[in-house]
Amino acid sequence: MKVSLFITCLTDQYYPRVGIALVKVLEKLGCEIDFPQEQTCCGQPMWNNGFADETRALAKRMIEIFENAEYVVTPSGSCCAMVRDYYEDALKDEPDWLPRAKKLAGKTYEFVEFLTKVLKFDPKEHAVSWNGDVTYHYSCHLRGIGMTDEASNLLQQISGLGYHPLDKKEQCCGFGGTFSMKYPQISGEMARDKTACIDKTGADTVVINDAGCAMNIEGTCRREGVQKQFTSVAEILAEGMGLLEPGGDK
Missing domain, CATH: 3.40.50 (Rossmann fold)
Structure with a gap:
């Protein structure tokens, strides 16, 4: 199973140990991890403040970067929600981008969500x-x-x-x-x-x-x-x- 890590701005800058831990756990569970170096902000701060054009530009960048990923996993429920809840709204009037936004939303998961819903992780089985x-x-x-x-x-x-x-x-x-x-x-x-x-x-x-x-x-x-x-x-x-x-x- 191939997983692309979407680390998010704040985790990258302030809590890098969270990203390291996430990668180590997923690798231990058999996932192949890649980290797209081109990734930037998902656009949530812009969207929350009414800057729709700037949000769309960042959303399109995210879609292009993660489009070929099998799964996208992030430590942030907040940024995950941005991709899942708001990209479709942001790109609803752009028919070339809307299906691509939906595809990305369908394979983007918060870390614990991915563990429990996709990997069916049981701490007892792994003697945590x-x-x-x-x-x-x-x-x-x-x-x-x-x-x-x-x-x-x-x-x-x-x-x-x-x-x-x-x-x-x-x-x-x-x-x-x-x-x-x-x-x-x-x-x-x-x-x-x-x-x-x-x-x-x-x-x-x-x-x-x-x-x-x-x-x-x-x-x-x-x-x-x-x-x-x-x-x-x-x-x-x-x-x-x-x-x-x-x-x-x-």
Whole structure:
């Protein structure tokens, strides 16, 4: 099975270890990974701010780059949702591009979604073991791609991992891309509420799969004096399968 990695801007710049972990896990599961060097932004910031022409240009670039991929896998539910939910809308009046957008949407998956729905990954079959107490932040854009409790269910199947449910798990962390810049006071209150819920769990580690959410929540926790470690499902799996040394730069 051939998989093309769509790493996303924020993961590439701020959380490269997530991409390394993702590749190691998928390779261990028998996937052949390639990384198209030409990839850039998916266009989501432009689309969210009403720059439709700029979005279309980036969407067409993404389509051309990943068109021949068997599967496209990304660590970001947010960017996955952009490809799946909005490319067709952005290119609806361009008959030469619309079918190509639909084709890309049909083979693009968020990492945990790909593990659970395509590879049918079972942590117990692979003797995944990771010691620690975690809580999990559910990113809003996962709703757009039909994901609900896949990540939390996966975490709870890992030997040695103590799972602590998060209150108000369906509530946004306040990032929302440029929402946090346009409405900083509202965004800040939402982030502080999320941080209070995290603190209440008593877990040492927060699992967040979307880089935007991770940056927002990590920063708020530091400012609020809530001392937590942060990681992703990919990193936990890679560490738990002996593919990546525990800890390291996040």
